[in-house]
Amino acid sequence: DSGVTQTPKHLITATGQRVTLRCSPRSGDLSVYWYQQSLDQGLQFLIQYYNGEERAKGNILERFSAQQFPDLHSELNLSSLELGDSALYFCASSVRTSGGSETQYFGPGTRLLVL
């Protein structure tokens, strides 16, 4: 158990709908990263938040948005869903090691199926 929690574990919805994925980072971790794992694109970085602020953006669609709240949990909102959005969505949080570097620990993921 990495200490990162994600809900829900599974989500089945229809095209055109909107869903919200939730992530709670490890205690004390300030950074949250979202990744998408699909069959054809592999693991892709979507977005990073640090202590409530957006820090970096990757290949995130305009239909997708995220935020990090004062209690440091994060939500990824996916709207106008398409079949191609079906994927496993991971949240990761980072902890600073004594060397000043960071290791990202992953949550169990949310499996999204768009029908």
Next chain:
Amino acid sequence: AQTVTQSQPEMSVQEAETVTLSCTYDTSENNYYLFWYKQPPSRQMILVIRQEAYKQQNATENRFSVNFQKAAKSFSLKISDSQLGDTAMYFCAFRRGAQKLVFGQGTRLTINP
């Protein structure tokens, strides 16, 4: 942009054998971090081992060790005394500073009894 390449889509070995997974990467950076993550059938992403580019000594974690060749931009993972529980997808990943992880396409490793 950094890229990570895993040239072996699938590998299969017998239990107790040693297996080496290959990874190469491309970057112009001098300071960075390299990782191997394991993804078993449960789909959980589990950190196996990490290597700081400024360290010449290869990282080791129990049965897992790496061969880090900075000049060649190569970062292979060796699994000794392989076990059935090592069956998983293995992803090599690159990271610069506190930024995103860039993943390779993965190697599906099967350990046969």
